[in-house]
Amino acid sequence: xxxxxxxxxxxxxxxxxxxxxxxxxxxxxxxxxxxxxxxxxxxxxxxxxxxxxxxxxxxxxxxxxxxxxxxxxxxxxxxxxxxxxxxxxxxxxxxxxxxxxxxxxxxxxxxxxxxxxxxxxxxxxxxxxxxxxxxxxxxxxxxxxxxxxxxxxxxxxxxxxxxxxxxxxxxxxxxxxxxxxxxxxxxxxxxxxxxxxxxxxxxxxxxxxxxxxxxxxxxxxxxxxxxxxxxxxxxxxxxxxxxxxxxxxxxxxxxxxxxxxxxxxxxxxxxxxxxxxxxxxxxxxxxxxxxxxxxxxxxxxxxxxxxxxxxxxxxxxxxxxxxxxxxxxxxxxxxxxxxxxxxxxxxxxxxxxxxxxxxxxxxxxxxxxxxxxxxxxx
Numbered sequence: 001x002x003x004x005x006x007x008x009x010x011x012x013x014x015x016x017x018x019x020x021x022x023x024x025x026x027x028x029x030x031x032x033x034x035x036x037x038x039x040x041x042x043x044x045x046x047x048x049x050x051x052x053x054x055x056x057x058x059x060x061x062x063x064x065x066x067x068x069x070x071x072x073x074x075x076x077x078x079x080x081x082x083x084x085x086x087x088x089x090x091x092x093x094x095x096x097x098x099x100x101x102x103x104x105x106x107x108x109x110x111x112x113x114x115x116x117x118x119x120x121x122x123x124x125x126x127x128x129x130x131x132x133x134x135x136x137x138x139x140x141x142x143x144x145x146x147x148x149x150x151x152x153x154x155x156x157x158x159x160x161x162x163x164x165x166x167x168x169x170x171x172x173x174x175x176x177x178x179x180x181x182x183x184x185x186x187x188x189x190x191x192x193x194x195x196x197x198x199x200x201x202x203x204x205x206x207x208x209x210x211x212x213x214x215x216x217x218x219x220x221x222x223x224x225x226x227x228x229x230x231x232x233x234x235x236x237x238x239x240x241x242x243x244x245x246x247x248x249x250x251x252x253x254x255x256x257x258x259x260x261x262x263x264x265x266x267x268x269x270x271x272x273x274x275x276x277x278x279x280x281x282x283x284x285x286x287x288x289x290x291x292x293x294x295x296x297x298x299x300x301x302x303x304x305x306x307x308x309x310x311x312x313x314x315x316x317x318x319x320x321x322x323x324x325x326x327x328x329x330x331x332x333x334x335x336x337x338x339x340x341x342x343x344x345x346x347x348x349x350x351x352x353x354x355x356x357x358x359x360x361x362x363x364x365x366x367x368x369x370x371x372x373x374x375x376x377x378x
Contacts, residue, residue: 003279003359014340014368018356019163019188019318022211024272031271032216035264047260052247054267055256061270062221066207067196071249073223074256075266079187080107082206082222085235085255086183087115090152094120097149101128101142101166102348103159108185112154122149130322132309135167143174152181157205158188161347163320163354165193165313172201181228187211187220191276192285192317203228210265212317212358215272219265224251234258279359288317288357295355295366296321302373317358323351330376338372 006025009015015023024032039046060070076082092098098112102125112123126145132138146153153175158165172182184202189195191212197205205223209215224232229251234241240253247253276284296319300307305322308314323330323344328351331344343354355369 003284004362006279007360009360012339014338014365016355016357016361016365016369017341017343018358019160019211019354020343021217022208022214023358023360024210024216025214025275028214028268028271028275029216032264032268035267036262039262039264051263055263058267058269059252061273062209065195065273066190066221066223067200068198068223069226071252072198072226072229073221074252075263075269076206076220076222076255077218077265078210078220079185079206079208080105080111081235082220083108083111083183083185085222086204086206086232087111088235089231089233090115090181092116092119092121092151095149096121096151097124097147098122098152098154099124099126099142099145099150100154101126101156101159103128103162103164104154104156105160105185105187108154121151124150130162130308131306132162132164132311132313134311135170135313139167139170139174142171146178146180150180152183154183154185156188157184157186158192158316158318160188161320161345161352161354162308163188163314163316163318164309165316167313168202169200172203176201176203188316188318191272191281197223209269209272213269213272214275214358215269216265218262219269219272222255281359284359285317288359288361289315291357291361291363291366292317292319292355295319295357295369298366298370299353299373302370302377318354318356320352320354323353324377326351333376334369334372338368338375340369340372342369 007023009023059073063070063073116123126142155166155168157168168184175182182202183204186205186207190207190209203225207221209219210217234254236258238257238259240257243253299321303324305324328344334340334342
């Protein structure tokens, strides 16, 4: 059985939008459903007695994969929820600033604006024009936005609208020296690039497991540097707060148990890690990166638009290319006329097509996209 047959995607659709919500392989989805069945067979035993041990094992597996301690990580349903918890925990006051870029994910942009509006703080979106410069130039340019009011730096590891990898390790190191808290949105990182969070240096890092790691929907995580854990307040106050029998980590106690909910997606993350190990995903990833880069360059030639960056931060399984004129209708036409699923979005009054390559894709999928675009732009 080939990799394409191992996924549940509709075979009639050329699916080039893995970056939006991911796609779960059959073996991982079966593990997910088995956990759900175990929950329903004996809900009290599963939730009251087995859940702490099961969640500890799932955390340990993910922690080893992303390079951190098992008690420095907790599961969340998605990065947006994790960012909401962080934002509500920060002791921001009037005049404090959060420095970010204008390449951030829209949902968390709204989270920060919401919090800042209520605290009198400022959310400073530093414009990073295209093309993105090389790492050293980018770091100096971004850092020039820091001032005496900067309390927090919030930045994507891999951007959603432009599919660019930012040099977050260097920025986190500089922020640590300046006493500035760093929060990294790594939604697109786990499974797409190697991670060692303890070495990366971010104070707080959130990532999605349901995207490039191919876990079920609703599996994400938050990592906290040990020195920062106790500053975080639970988004949902439940049994872990003021627990009569506390566990080994208050961080886990406060944030893991949020009332009755389906934890099957969290428990399936080890199966997703094992799936990618079994099918030599490092090799799969390299093949997908090559396909994405080749497709990106072919589209740039068709559209006559510029590269979004010249440096290595574009070597990903996901890429974005600017369209020659604003045209959001292209997504609908690709879907309805050619059965191709991609993302077309507007960013700063410019339109971009963002496409992804995962293990179930091959060169024929890339050729289908190119042929369809040539037809639409003929």
